[in-house]
Amino acid sequence: MGITTSIKREHAEALLLRSLAEGKLSHAYLFSGPKGSGKLQTAMALAQALFCTNRTSPVDGGRACGQCVECRKVLNGNHPDLIRIAPDGASVKIDQIRQLQRSFAYLAEDDRPRMYIIEEAEKMTIQAANSLLKFLEEPGERITAVLITDNANALLPTIASRVQRIAFPPSPPASIASQLIAEGIPDTLANPASQLAAGLEAAREYAQSEWFAECRNIVIQLAKESLSSPAKSLLTAQQKIFKNSLSEHMEIILQLFGLLFKDIIHVQARLTTALNYPDQIGWLKQAALKRDAGCWVRALEFVIEARKQLRAHVNPQLVLERLLVAVQEV
Template structure:
Protein backbone atom coordinates (compact mmCIF):
# COMPACT_ATOMS: atom_id res chain seq x y z
CA UNK A 1 0.00 0.00 0.00
CA UNK A 2 1.37 3.40 -1.02
CA UNK A 3 -0.06 6.88 -1.51
CA UNK A 4 -0.70 5.90 -5.15
CA UNK A 5 -3.39 3.49 -3.94
CA UNK A 6 -5.42 6.24 -2.24
CA UNK A 7 -8.10 7.68 -4.53
CA UNK A 8 -9.58 11.18 -4.61
CA UNK A 9 -7.66 12.80 -1.75
CA UNK A 10 -5.08 14.81 -3.68
CA UNK A 11 -5.04 17.79 -1.29
CA UNK A 12 -4.43 15.59 1.75
CA UNK A 13 -1.71 13.56 0.02
CA UNK A 14 0.07 16.67 -1.22
CA UNK A 15 0.19 18.12 2.29
CA UNK A 16 1.57 14.91 3.78
CA UNK A 17 4.11 14.24 1.05
CA UNK A 18 5.38 17.83 1.11
CA UNK A 19 6.09 17.41 4.81
CA UNK A 20 8.01 14.21 4.14
CA UNK A 21 10.04 15.72 1.28
CA UNK A 22 10.94 18.81 3.26
CA UNK A 23 11.68 16.95 6.51
CA UNK A 24 8.91 19.03 8.05
CA UNK A 25 6.56 16.39 9.42
CA UNK A 26 4.29 17.99 12.01
CA UNK A 27 3.98 16.71 15.58
CA UNK A 28 0.19 16.34 15.17
CA UNK A 29 -2.29 15.98 12.31
CA UNK A 30 -6.08 16.10 12.35
CA UNK A 31 -7.58 14.07 9.50
CA UNK A 32 -11.04 15.58 9.15
CA UNK A 33 -13.81 14.45 6.81
CA UNK A 34 -16.79 12.11 6.39
CA UNK A 35 -16.36 8.56 7.64
CA UNK A 36 -15.10 6.11 5.05
CA UNK A 37 -13.10 8.55 2.89
CA UNK A 38 -9.82 6.70 3.38
CA UNK A 39 -8.55 8.42 6.53
CA UNK A 40 -7.34 5.24 8.23
CA UNK A 41 -5.72 3.89 5.07
CA UNK A 42 -3.97 7.23 4.59
CA UNK A 43 -2.88 7.34 8.24
CA UNK A 44 -1.30 3.88 8.03
CA UNK A 45 0.38 4.72 4.72
CA UNK A 46 1.73 7.97 6.19
CA UNK A 47 3.12 6.06 9.17
CA UNK A 48 4.76 3.59 6.80
CA UNK A 49 6.27 6.48 4.81
CA UNK A 50 7.70 8.00 8.01
CA UNK A 51 9.34 4.67 8.91
CA UNK A 52 10.28 3.63 5.35
CA UNK A 53 14.00 3.16 4.70
CA UNK A 54 13.74 3.08 0.90
CA UNK A 55 11.56 6.06 -0.05
CA UNK A 56 11.53 9.62 1.24
CA UNK A 57 7.98 10.68 0.42
CA UNK A 58 6.03 7.41 0.22
CA UNK A 59 5.94 3.86 1.55
CA UNK A 60 7.88 1.41 -0.60
CA UNK A 61 5.95 -1.53 0.85
CA UNK A 62 8.97 -3.82 0.66
CA UNK A 63 11.43 -2.75 3.35
CA UNK A 64 11.36 -4.28 6.82
CA UNK A 65 9.75 -1.18 8.35
CA UNK A 66 6.88 -1.16 5.83
CA UNK A 67 6.31 -4.87 6.25
CA UNK A 68 6.11 -4.49 10.02
CA UNK A 69 3.31 -1.94 9.62
CA UNK A 70 1.50 -4.18 7.13
CA UNK A 71 1.69 -7.09 9.57
CA UNK A 72 0.48 -4.97 12.47
CA UNK A 73 3.54 -5.52 14.64
CA UNK A 74 5.58 -2.33 14.32
CA UNK A 75 6.72 -1.42 17.83
CA UNK A 76 6.72 2.32 17.07
CA UNK A 77 3.15 2.47 15.75
CA UNK A 78 0.17 2.48 18.10
CA UNK A 79 -3.54 2.58 17.27
CA UNK A 80 -6.31 3.67 19.62
CA UNK A 81 -9.99 3.07 18.85
CA UNK A 82 -13.05 3.76 21.03
CA UNK A 83 -13.60 1.43 23.95
CA UNK A 84 -17.34 1.06 23.55
CA UNK A 85 -18.83 4.46 22.71
CA UNK A 86 -15.84 6.59 23.65
CA UNK A 87 -12.08 6.83 24.03
CA UNK A 88 -11.34 6.86 27.74
CA UNK A 89 -8.60 8.42 29.84
CA UNK A 90 -7.07 5.04 30.69
CA UNK A 91 -6.41 4.50 26.98
CA UNK A 92 -4.55 7.81 26.73
CA UNK A 93 -2.62 7.04 29.92
CA UNK A 94 -1.66 3.68 28.47
CA UNK A 95 -0.39 5.45 25.35
CA UNK A 96 1.66 7.82 27.50
CA UNK A 97 3.26 4.88 29.31
CA UNK A 98 4.24 3.25 26.03
CA UNK A 99 5.70 6.53 24.80
CA UNK A 100 7.89 6.90 27.85
CA UNK A 101 10.27 4.48 26.10
CA UNK A 102 12.34 5.67 23.19
CA UNK A 103 11.97 4.38 19.67
CA UNK A 104 14.10 1.43 18.59
CA UNK A 105 15.16 3.43 15.53
CA UNK A 106 15.87 7.06 14.69
CA UNK A 107 12.26 7.58 13.64
CA UNK A 108 9.64 9.24 15.80
CA UNK A 109 6.95 7.06 17.29
CA UNK A 110 3.53 7.39 15.62
CA UNK A 111 0.11 7.01 17.18
CA UNK A 112 -3.24 7.02 15.42
CA UNK A 113 -6.46 7.82 17.29
CA UNK A 114 -9.55 6.79 15.34
CA UNK A 115 -12.83 8.64 16.04
CA UNK A 116 -10.89 11.13 18.12
CA UNK A 117 -14.05 13.21 18.59
CA UNK A 118 -15.38 10.48 20.92
CA UNK A 119 -12.75 11.17 23.58
CA UNK A 120 -14.15 11.90 27.02
CA UNK A 121 -13.24 15.30 28.49
CA UNK A 122 -10.70 13.66 30.77
CA UNK A 123 -9.13 11.78 27.87
CA UNK A 124 -9.02 14.90 25.70
CA UNK A 125 -7.37 16.98 28.42
CA UNK A 126 -4.84 14.23 29.06
CA UNK A 127 -4.05 14.02 25.34
CA UNK A 128 -3.66 17.80 25.14
CA UNK A 129 -0.81 17.75 27.62
CA UNK A 130 0.76 14.85 25.73
CA UNK A 131 0.46 16.76 22.42
CA UNK A 132 2.19 19.79 23.90
CA UNK A 133 4.96 17.96 25.73
CA UNK A 134 5.63 14.48 24.33
CA UNK A 135 8.43 12.77 26.27
CA UNK A 136 10.03 11.61 23.02
CA UNK A 137 9.72 12.58 19.32
CA UNK A 138 6.22 11.60 18.27
CA UNK A 139 3.69 12.11 15.48
CA UNK A 140 -0.01 12.09 16.32
CA UNK A 141 -2.67 11.35 13.71
CA UNK A 142 -6.18 12.10 14.93
CA UNK A 143 -9.08 10.93 12.75
CA UNK A 144 -12.45 12.65 13.10
CA UNK A 145 -15.70 13.05 11.20
CA UNK A 146 -16.93 15.67 13.68
CA UNK A 147 -14.04 17.99 14.42
CA UNK A 148 -16.30 20.53 16.14
CA UNK A 149 -16.80 18.02 18.96
CA UNK A 150 -13.09 18.18 19.82
CA UNK A 151 -11.39 20.58 22.19
CA UNK A 152 -10.47 23.83 20.37
CA UNK A 153 -7.02 23.60 21.96
CA UNK A 154 -6.45 20.18 20.35
CA UNK A 155 -7.64 21.53 17.02
CA UNK A 156 -5.31 24.52 17.21
CA UNK A 157 -2.30 22.34 18.02
CA UNK A 158 -2.84 19.99 15.09
CA UNK A 159 -2.33 20.50 11.38
CA UNK A 160 -5.73 19.93 9.77
CA UNK A 161 -5.75 17.64 6.75
CA UNK A 162 -9.06 17.71 4.81
CA UNK A 163 -10.66 14.58 3.38
CA UNK A 164 -13.41 14.98 0.80
CA UNK A 165 -16.29 12.68 -0.17
CA UNK A 166 -15.50 10.78 -3.35
CA UNK A 167 -17.57 11.32 -6.48
CA UNK A 168 -20.17 8.49 -6.66
CA UNK A 169 -19.38 7.84 -10.33
CA UNK A 170 -15.69 7.37 -9.50
CA UNK A 171 -16.50 4.91 -6.71
CA UNK A 172 -19.04 3.13 -8.92
CA UNK A 173 -16.48 2.30 -11.59
CA UNK A 174 -13.81 1.20 -9.10
CA UNK A 175 -16.15 -1.08 -7.15
CA UNK A 176 -17.72 -2.66 -10.23
CA UNK A 177 -14.19 -3.36 -11.53
CA UNK A 178 -13.48 -5.06 -8.20
CA UNK A 179 -16.34 -7.46 -8.90
CA UNK A 180 -19.11 -6.19 -6.64
CA UNK A 181 -22.68 -6.54 -8.05
CA UNK A 182 -23.69 -3.42 -9.96
CA UNK A 183 -27.20 -3.01 -8.44
CA UNK A 184 -25.76 -3.05 -4.92
CA UNK A 185 -22.87 -0.78 -5.83
CA UNK A 186 -25.19 1.84 -7.31
CA UNK A 187 -26.91 2.10 -3.91
CA UNK A 188 -23.77 1.88 -1.78
CA UNK A 189 -22.01 4.79 -3.47
CA UNK A 190 -24.90 7.06 -2.48
CA UNK A 191 -24.88 5.85 1.12
CA UNK A 192 -21.20 6.27 1.92
CA UNK A 193 -18.65 9.03 1.36
CA UNK A 194 -15.73 6.80 0.42
CA UNK A 195 -14.59 3.45 -0.90
CA UNK A 196 -13.91 2.00 2.55
CA UNK A 197 -17.44 2.67 3.70
CA UNK A 198 -18.88 1.26 0.46
CA UNK A 199 -16.88 -1.94 0.71
CA UNK A 200 -17.96 -2.38 4.31
CA UNK A 201 -21.61 -2.18 3.23
CA UNK A 202 -21.19 -4.40 0.20
CA UNK A 203 -19.55 -7.14 2.23
CA UNK A 204 -22.54 -7.43 4.56
CA UNK A 205 -25.02 -10.13 3.57
CA UNK A 206 -27.90 -8.13 5.01
CA UNK A 207 -27.30 -5.20 2.65
CA UNK A 208 -28.79 -7.05 -0.33
CA UNK A 209 -31.72 -8.19 1.85
CA UNK A 210 -32.40 -4.62 2.98
CA UNK A 211 -32.33 -3.36 -0.62
CA UNK A 212 -34.77 -6.07 -1.73
CA UNK A 213 -37.08 -5.28 1.17
CA UNK A 214 -37.14 -1.58 0.31
CA UNK A 215 -37.99 -2.44 -3.28
CA UNK A 216 -40.86 -4.66 -2.13
CA UNK A 217 -42.20 -2.06 0.29
CA UNK A 218 -41.80 0.71 -2.28
CA UNK A 219 -43.76 -1.23 -4.88
CA UNK A 220 -46.46 -2.35 -2.47
CA UNK A 221 -47.00 1.21 -1.27
CA UNK A 222 -48.02 2.20 -4.82
CA UNK A 223 -51.19 0.08 -4.72
CA UNK A 224 -54.47 0.57 -2.92
CA UNK A 225 -54.96 -1.61 0.13
CA UNK A 226 -51.19 -1.78 0.50
CA UNK A 227 -49.78 -4.82 2.29
CA UNK A 228 -46.58 -2.97 3.16
CA UNK A 229 -47.35 -2.92 6.90
CA UNK A 230 -47.71 -6.70 6.91
CA UNK A 231 -44.51 -7.11 4.90
CA UNK A 232 -42.60 -4.84 7.28
CA UNK A 233 -43.89 -6.78 10.26
CA UNK A 234 -42.90 -10.19 8.93
CA UNK A 235 -39.69 -9.44 7.02
CA UNK A 236 -38.22 -6.67 9.15
CA UNK A 237 -39.37 -6.58 12.74
CA UNK A 238 -39.30 -10.33 13.19
CA UNK A 239 -35.74 -10.49 11.86
CA UNK A 240 -32.40 -8.88 12.67
CA UNK A 241 -32.84 -6.43 9.82
CA UNK A 242 -34.75 -3.99 12.03
CA UNK A 243 -31.47 -2.57 13.37
CA UNK A 244 -30.83 -1.01 9.95
CA UNK A 245 -33.86 1.30 9.89
CA UNK A 246 -31.87 4.44 9.14
CA UNK A 247 -30.41 2.76 6.08
CA UNK A 248 -33.93 1.77 5.01
CA UNK A 249 -35.06 5.39 5.15
CA UNK A 250 -31.97 6.41 3.14
CA UNK A 251 -32.79 3.84 0.45
CA UNK A 252 -36.41 5.02 0.30
CA UNK A 253 -35.11 8.55 -0.26
CA UNK A 254 -33.11 7.29 -3.27
CA UNK A 255 -36.16 5.35 -4.55
CA UNK A 256 -38.39 8.42 -4.54
CA UNK A 257 -35.63 10.51 -6.07
CA UNK A 258 -35.41 7.98 -8.90
CA UNK A 259 -39.10 8.59 -9.59
CA UNK A 260 -38.27 12.28 -10.05
CA UNK A 261 -35.32 11.42 -12.29
CA UNK A 262 -37.71 9.47 -14.53
CA UNK A 263 -40.15 12.39 -14.67
CA UNK A 264 -37.33 14.75 -15.61
CA UNK A 265 -35.86 12.29 -18.13
CA UNK A 266 -32.56 11.97 -16.22
CA UNK A 267 -32.15 8.24 -16.64
CA UNK A 268 -28.37 8.49 -16.26
CA UNK A 269 -28.91 9.55 -12.63
CA UNK A 270 -31.17 6.64 -11.63
CA UNK A 271 -29.81 4.55 -8.75
CA UNK A 272 -32.19 1.57 -9.00
CA UNK A 273 -31.46 1.21 -12.71
CA UNK A 274 -32.36 -2.50 -12.65
CA UNK A 275 -35.90 -1.37 -11.76
CA UNK A 276 -36.17 1.02 -14.71
CA UNK A 277 -39.29 -0.60 -16.16
CA UNK A 278 -41.23 -0.31 -12.90
CA UNK A 279 -39.99 3.22 -12.31
CA UNK A 280 -40.98 4.28 -15.81
CA UNK A 281 -44.46 2.78 -15.47
CA UNK A 282 -45.17 4.30 -12.06
CA UNK A 283 -43.35 7.63 -11.83
CA UNK A 284 -46.25 9.51 -13.41
CA UNK A 285 -48.77 8.10 -10.90
CA UNK A 286 -47.67 10.77 -8.42
CA UNK A 287 -46.91 14.45 -8.95
CA UNK A 288 -43.42 15.83 -8.48
CA UNK A 289 -44.54 17.54 -5.28
CA UNK A 290 -45.85 14.20 -3.95
CA UNK A 291 -42.53 12.45 -4.57
CA UNK A 292 -40.77 15.31 -2.79
CA UNK A 293 -43.19 15.00 0.12
CA UNK A 294 -42.37 11.27 0.35
CA UNK A 295 -38.67 12.17 0.51
CA UNK A 296 -39.54 14.52 3.37
CA UNK A 297 -41.38 11.67 5.12
CA UNK A 298 -38.24 9.52 4.89
CA UNK A 299 -36.14 12.34 6.35
CA UNK A 300 -38.68 12.78 9.15
CA UNK A 301 -38.50 9.06 9.90
CA UNK A 302 -34.72 9.25 10.30
CA UNK A 303 -35.08 12.27 12.56
CA UNK A 304 -37.52 10.44 14.83
CA UNK A 305 -35.10 7.52 15.12
CA UNK A 306 -32.40 9.88 16.35
CA UNK A 307 -34.79 11.12 19.02
CA UNK A 308 -35.23 7.50 20.12
CA UNK A 309 -38.79 7.12 18.90
CA UNK A 310 -39.75 3.44 18.65
CA UNK A 311 -38.37 2.12 15.35
CA UNK A 312 -41.42 0.06 14.40
CA UNK A 313 -43.68 3.04 15.04
CA UNK A 314 -41.44 5.27 12.88
CA UNK A 315 -41.59 2.94 9.89
CA UNK A 316 -45.31 2.21 10.25
CA UNK A 317 -46.14 5.94 10.36
CA UNK A 318 -43.96 6.41 7.29
CA UNK A 319 -45.65 3.62 5.32
CA UNK A 320 -49.09 4.88 6.30
CA UNK A 321 -48.05 8.34 5.11
CA UNK A 322 -47.21 6.93 1.68
CA UNK A 323 -50.80 5.77 1.26
CA UNK A 324 -52.37 9.14 1.99
Protein backbone atom coordinates in the same frame (compact mmCIF):
# COMPACT_ATOMS: atom_id res chain seq x y z
CA MET B 1 -6.89 27.46 16.88
CA GLY B 2 -5.33 24.82 14.65
CA ILE B 3 -5.35 25.48 10.94
CA THR B 4 -7.92 23.49 8.94
CA THR B 5 -7.20 22.31 5.40
CA SER B 6 -9.94 20.58 3.39
CA ILE B 7 -8.62 18.43 0.55
CA LYS B 8 -9.22 15.08 -1.11
CA ARG B 9 -7.54 12.00 0.31
CA GLU B 10 -4.93 11.67 -2.45
CA HIS B 11 -4.03 15.36 -2.13
CA ALA B 12 -3.82 15.09 1.66
CA GLU B 13 -1.48 12.14 1.35
CA ALA B 14 0.71 13.98 -1.15
CA LEU B 15 0.84 17.06 1.11
CA LEU B 16 1.88 15.01 4.13
CA LEU B 17 4.53 13.07 2.24
CA ARG B 18 5.96 16.30 0.85
CA SER B 19 6.08 17.77 4.35
CA LEU B 20 7.89 14.65 5.55
CA ALA B 21 10.43 14.82 2.72
CA GLU B 22 11.09 18.50 3.44
CA GLY B 23 11.38 17.98 7.20
CA LYS B 24 8.31 20.11 7.84
CA LEU B 25 5.96 17.50 9.28
CA SER B 26 3.78 18.87 12.07
CA HIS B 27 3.94 17.22 15.49
CA ALA B 28 0.18 16.58 15.50
CA TYR B 29 -2.66 16.28 12.99
CA LEU B 30 -6.40 15.87 13.23
CA PHE B 31 -7.98 14.00 10.31
CA SER B 32 -11.71 14.70 10.28
CA GLY B 33 -14.40 13.62 7.87
CA PRO B 34 -17.18 11.10 7.32
CA LYS B 35 -16.66 7.37 7.64
CA GLY B 36 -14.97 5.88 4.62
CA SER B 37 -13.36 9.10 3.42
CA GLY B 38 -9.85 7.66 3.71
CA LYS B 39 -8.64 9.09 7.03
CA LEU B 40 -7.10 5.94 8.47
CA GLN B 41 -5.65 4.88 5.11
CA THR B 42 -3.91 8.25 4.84
CA ALA B 43 -2.56 7.93 8.38
CA MET B 44 -1.16 4.48 7.62
CA ALA B 45 0.41 5.71 4.37
CA LEU B 46 2.14 8.43 6.37
CA ALA B 47 3.30 5.89 8.95
CA GLN B 48 4.82 3.66 6.28
CA ALA B 49 6.64 6.59 4.71
CA LEU B 50 7.85 7.78 8.11
CA PHE B 51 9.58 4.46 8.87
CA CYS B 52 10.42 3.27 5.35
CA THR B 53 14.11 2.76 4.63
CA ASN B 54 13.67 2.98 0.88
CA ARG B 55 11.27 5.84 0.17
CA THR B 56 10.96 7.18 -3.35
CA SER B 57 12.57 10.55 -4.04
CA PRO B 58 10.60 13.71 -3.23
CA VAL B 59 10.27 14.27 -6.97
CA ASP B 60 8.46 10.91 -7.20
CA GLY B 61 6.22 11.65 -4.23
CA GLY B 62 8.32 10.44 -1.31
CA ARG B 63 6.17 7.31 -0.95
CA ALA B 64 6.98 4.23 1.06
CA CYS B 65 8.37 1.30 -0.89
CA GLY B 66 5.94 -1.13 0.77
CA GLN B 67 8.56 -3.91 0.65
CA CYS B 68 11.23 -3.18 3.25
CA VAL B 69 11.17 -4.66 6.74
CA GLU B 70 9.88 -1.41 8.26
CA CYS B 71 7.03 -1.17 5.76
CA ARG B 72 6.02 -4.78 6.36
CA LYS B 73 6.00 -4.21 10.12
CA VAL B 74 3.60 -1.30 9.68
CA LEU B 75 1.37 -3.36 7.38
CA ASN B 76 1.38 -6.30 9.81
CA GLY B 77 0.58 -4.07 12.78
CA ASN B 78 3.71 -4.94 14.77
CA HIS B 79 5.97 -1.93 14.30
CA PRO B 80 7.40 -1.03 17.75
CA ASP B 81 7.44 2.72 17.03
CA LEU B 82 3.84 2.92 15.80
CA ILE B 83 1.06 2.79 18.37
CA ARG B 84 -2.59 2.66 17.35
CA ILE B 85 -5.27 3.39 19.92
CA ALA B 86 -8.96 2.63 19.41
CA PRO B 87 -11.85 2.92 21.88
CA ASP B 88 -11.81 0.31 24.62
CA GLY B 89 -15.52 -0.39 24.64
CA ALA B 90 -17.44 2.86 24.35
CA SER B 91 -14.52 5.25 24.90
CA VAL B 92 -10.80 5.90 24.74
CA LYS B 93 -9.76 5.75 28.38
CA ILE B 94 -7.10 7.55 30.38
CA ASP B 95 -5.19 4.32 31.00
CA GLN B 96 -4.72 3.93 27.24
CA ILE B 97 -3.21 7.42 26.98
CA ARG B 98 -1.00 6.82 30.01
CA GLN B 99 0.27 3.58 28.48
CA LEU B 100 1.05 5.48 25.26
CA GLN B 101 3.07 8.02 27.21
CA ARG B 102 4.95 5.31 29.11
CA SER B 103 5.77 3.46 25.90
CA PHE B 104 7.24 6.53 24.25
CA ALA B 105 9.06 7.63 27.41
CA TYR B 106 10.78 4.25 27.44
CA LEU B 107 12.03 4.85 23.89
CA ALA B 108 12.92 8.50 24.45
CA GLU B 109 16.67 7.98 24.33
CA ASP B 110 16.50 6.49 20.82
CA ASP B 111 16.79 8.96 17.98
CA ARG B 112 14.09 7.26 15.93
CA PRO B 113 10.83 8.64 14.57
CA ARG B 114 7.75 7.53 16.42
CA MET B 115 4.08 7.90 15.65
CA TYR B 116 0.76 7.25 17.29
CA ILE B 117 -2.75 7.16 15.85
CA ILE B 118 -5.89 7.63 17.94
CA GLU B 119 -8.97 6.37 16.13
CA GLU B 120 -12.41 7.78 16.99
CA ALA B 121 -10.66 10.47 18.98
CA GLU B 122 -13.98 12.14 19.76
CA LYS B 123 -14.65 9.22 22.12
CA MET B 124 -11.84 10.12 24.51
CA THR B 125 -13.05 10.60 28.05
CA ILE B 126 -12.45 14.02 29.58
CA GLN B 127 -9.65 12.52 31.67
CA ALA B 128 -8.04 10.90 28.63
CA ALA B 129 -8.28 14.10 26.60
CA ASN B 130 -6.71 16.15 29.38
CA SER B 131 -3.90 13.61 29.73
CA LEU B 132 -3.30 13.73 25.97
CA LEU B 133 -3.30 17.53 26.04
CA LYS B 134 -0.06 17.68 28.01
CA PHE B 135 1.50 15.13 25.67
CA LEU B 136 0.54 17.31 22.69
CA GLU B 137 2.05 20.37 24.36
CA GLU B 138 5.33 18.59 25.13
CA PRO B 139 5.52 15.80 22.55
CA GLY B 140 9.23 15.17 22.60
CA GLU B 141 11.52 14.88 19.60
CA ARG B 142 10.44 13.14 16.39
CA ILE B 143 6.98 12.15 17.61
CA THR B 144 4.07 12.53 15.20
CA ALA B 145 0.45 12.25 16.33
CA VAL B 146 -2.60 11.64 14.16
CA LEU B 147 -6.06 11.92 15.70
CA ILE B 148 -8.91 10.55 13.58
CA THR B 149 -12.54 11.54 14.01
CA ASP B 150 -15.90 11.61 12.27
CA ASN B 151 -16.94 14.57 14.43
CA ALA B 152 -14.27 17.19 15.06
CA ASN B 153 -16.76 19.36 16.96
CA ALA B 154 -16.92 16.74 19.71
CA LEU B 155 -13.25 17.20 20.60
CA LEU B 156 -12.16 19.48 23.40
CA PRO B 157 -11.29 22.94 21.98
CA THR B 158 -7.94 22.75 23.76
CA ILE B 159 -7.11 19.60 21.80
CA ALA B 160 -8.32 21.03 18.48
CA SER B 161 -6.22 24.16 18.97
CA ARG B 162 -2.99 22.18 19.20
CA VAL B 163 -3.23 20.17 16.01
CA GLN B 164 -3.16 20.86 12.30
CA ARG B 165 -6.55 19.87 11.01
CA ILE B 166 -7.15 18.21 7.66
CA ALA B 167 -10.77 17.73 6.62
CA PHE B 168 -11.54 14.82 4.30
CA PRO B 169 -14.62 15.52 2.14
CA PRO B 170 -16.87 12.72 0.85
CA SER B 171 -15.81 11.15 -2.43
CA PRO B 172 -18.05 11.75 -5.50
CA PRO B 173 -20.64 8.93 -5.66
CA ALA B 174 -20.13 8.42 -9.40
CA SER B 175 -16.43 7.66 -8.99
CA ILE B 176 -17.13 5.31 -6.08
CA ALA B 177 -19.78 3.45 -8.06
CA SER B 178 -17.47 3.11 -11.06
CA GLN B 179 -14.75 1.60 -8.89
CA LEU B 180 -17.13 -0.87 -7.26
CA ILE B 181 -18.55 -1.94 -10.63
CA ALA B 182 -15.00 -2.41 -11.92
CA GLU B 183 -14.44 -4.75 -8.97
CA GLY B 184 -17.35 -6.89 -10.08
CA ILE B 185 -20.08 -5.54 -7.79
CA PRO B 186 -23.40 -5.22 -9.68
CA ASP B 187 -24.72 -1.71 -10.30
CA THR B 188 -27.89 -2.61 -8.38
CA LEU B 189 -25.75 -2.55 -5.22
CA ALA B 190 -22.86 -0.32 -6.27
CA ASN B 191 -25.04 2.66 -7.19
CA PRO B 192 -27.07 2.94 -3.95
CA ALA B 193 -24.05 2.06 -1.79
CA SER B 194 -22.05 4.88 -3.38
CA GLN B 195 -24.87 7.33 -2.66
CA LEU B 196 -25.16 6.38 1.01
CA ALA B 197 -21.46 6.06 1.91
CA ALA B 198 -18.87 8.82 2.14
CA GLY B 199 -15.99 6.87 0.66
CA LEU B 200 -14.97 3.80 -1.28
CA GLU B 201 -14.23 1.59 1.73
CA ALA B 202 -17.58 2.27 3.39
CA ALA B 203 -19.46 1.84 0.10
CA ARG B 204 -17.70 -1.46 -0.54
CA GLU B 205 -18.66 -2.64 2.94
CA TYR B 206 -22.30 -1.80 2.26
CA ALA B 207 -22.35 -3.37 -1.20
CA GLN B 208 -20.79 -6.60 0.03
CA SER B 209 -23.08 -6.96 3.04
CA GLU B 210 -26.00 -9.35 2.88
CA TRP B 211 -28.12 -7.08 5.05
CA PHE B 212 -27.73 -4.19 2.59
CA ALA B 213 -29.04 -6.29 -0.31
CA GLU B 214 -31.92 -7.47 1.89
CA CYS B 215 -32.81 -3.89 2.85
CA ARG B 216 -32.82 -2.87 -0.79
CA ASN B 217 -35.13 -5.73 -1.79
CA ILE B 218 -37.51 -5.04 1.07
CA VAL B 219 -37.69 -1.33 0.19
CA ILE B 220 -38.69 -2.28 -3.37
CA GLN B 221 -41.37 -4.63 -2.06
CA LEU B 222 -42.70 -2.11 0.46
CA ALA B 223 -42.80 0.69 -2.10
CA LYS B 224 -44.82 -1.44 -4.51
CA GLU B 225 -47.18 -2.66 -1.79
CA SER B 226 -47.68 0.80 -0.28
CA LEU B 227 -49.09 2.03 -3.61
CA SER B 228 -51.44 -0.91 -4.13
CA SER B 229 -52.15 -2.38 -0.71
CA PRO B 230 -51.02 -0.27 2.28
CA ALA B 231 -52.25 -2.84 4.80
CA LYS B 232 -50.10 -5.51 3.16
CA SER B 233 -47.05 -3.24 3.28
CA LEU B 234 -47.49 -2.74 7.02
CA LEU B 235 -47.62 -6.51 7.54
CA THR B 236 -44.54 -7.02 5.38
CA ALA B 237 -42.63 -4.39 7.35
CA GLN B 238 -43.52 -6.07 10.61
CA GLN B 239 -42.54 -9.54 9.45
CA LYS B 240 -39.40 -8.78 7.45
CA ILE B 241 -37.92 -5.84 9.34
CA PHE B 242 -39.10 -5.64 12.92
CA LYS B 243 -38.99 -9.34 13.67
CA ASN B 244 -35.34 -9.65 12.70
CA SER B 245 -32.07 -7.73 12.82
CA LEU B 246 -32.86 -5.50 9.81
CA SER B 247 -34.57 -3.11 12.21
CA GLU B 248 -31.04 -2.05 13.25
CA HIS B 249 -30.61 -0.53 9.78
CA MET B 250 -33.69 1.69 9.75
CA GLU B 251 -31.72 4.81 8.77
CA ILE B 252 -30.36 3.01 5.70
CA ILE B 253 -33.84 1.71 4.84
CA LEU B 254 -35.24 5.23 4.91
CA GLN B 255 -32.41 6.52 2.74
CA LEU B 256 -33.04 3.69 0.26
CA PHE B 257 -36.67 4.83 0.05
CA GLY B 258 -35.41 8.29 -0.79
CA LEU B 259 -33.20 6.95 -3.57
CA LEU B 260 -36.15 5.01 -5.01
CA PHE B 261 -38.36 8.10 -5.14
CA LYS B 262 -35.52 10.08 -6.72
CA ASP B 263 -35.27 7.39 -9.40
CA ILE B 264 -38.96 7.84 -10.21
CA ILE B 265 -38.47 11.60 -10.58
CA HIS B 266 -35.44 11.00 -12.82
CA VAL B 267 -37.44 8.60 -14.99
CA GLN B 268 -40.16 11.25 -15.34
CA ALA B 269 -37.47 13.65 -16.54
CA ARG B 270 -36.08 10.97 -18.90
CA LEU B 271 -32.82 10.77 -16.94
CA THR B 272 -32.33 7.02 -16.83
CA THR B 273 -28.56 6.69 -16.53
CA ALA B 274 -26.97 5.63 -13.23
CA LEU B 275 -30.28 4.78 -11.58
CA ASN B 276 -30.07 3.32 -8.10
CA TYR B 277 -32.65 0.70 -9.04
CA PRO B 278 -31.83 -0.05 -12.70
CA ASP B 279 -33.38 -3.52 -12.46
CA GLN B 280 -36.75 -1.89 -11.61
CA ILE B 281 -36.93 0.37 -14.66
CA GLY B 282 -40.26 -1.13 -15.77
CA TRP B 283 -41.94 -0.48 -12.44
CA LEU B 284 -40.29 2.93 -12.13
CA LYS B 285 -41.87 3.96 -15.45
CA GLN B 286 -45.28 2.72 -14.32
CA ALA B 287 -45.01 4.66 -11.05
CA ALA B 288 -43.85 7.76 -12.92
CA LEU B 289 -46.98 7.65 -15.08
CA LYS B 290 -49.40 7.22 -12.18
CA ARG B 291 -48.51 10.43 -10.32
CA ASP B 292 -46.94 13.72 -11.21
CA ALA B 293 -43.51 14.89 -10.08
CA GLY B 294 -44.99 16.97 -7.27
CA CYS B 295 -46.34 13.82 -5.63
CA TRP B 296 -42.95 12.16 -5.65
CA VAL B 297 -41.28 15.30 -4.32
CA ARG B 298 -43.73 15.14 -1.41
CA ALA B 299 -42.80 11.48 -0.95
CA LEU B 300 -39.17 12.58 -0.65
CA GLU B 301 -40.20 15.15 1.93
CA PHE B 302 -41.93 12.40 3.90
CA VAL B 303 -38.65 10.45 3.92
CA ILE B 304 -36.77 13.49 5.24
CA GLU B 305 -39.37 13.92 7.98
CA ALA B 306 -39.16 10.21 8.85
CA ARG B 307 -35.40 10.45 9.25
CA LYS B 308 -35.84 13.47 11.55
CA GLN B 309 -38.29 11.49 13.66
CA LEU B 310 -35.90 8.56 13.84
CA ARG B 311 -33.09 10.84 15.06
CA ALA B 312 -35.52 12.20 17.65
CA HIS B 313 -35.88 8.64 18.98
CA VAL B 314 -39.45 8.09 17.78
CA ASN B 315 -40.26 4.37 17.69
CA PRO B 316 -38.73 3.03 14.41
CA GLN B 317 -41.73 0.87 13.57
CA LEU B 318 -44.07 3.82 14.01
CA VAL B 319 -41.79 5.97 11.82
CA LEU B 320 -41.83 3.48 8.96
CA GLU B 321 -45.57 2.81 9.22
CA ARG B 322 -46.30 6.54 9.03
CA LEU B 323 -44.10 6.80 5.94
CA LEU B 324 -45.82 3.90 4.15
CA VAL B 325 -49.27 5.35 4.82
CA ALA B 326 -48.16 8.83 3.73
CA VAL B 327 -46.70 7.53 0.46
CA GLN B 328 -49.96 5.79 -0.37
CA GLU B 329 -51.86 9.05 0.13
CA VAL B 330 -49.67 11.43 -1.91
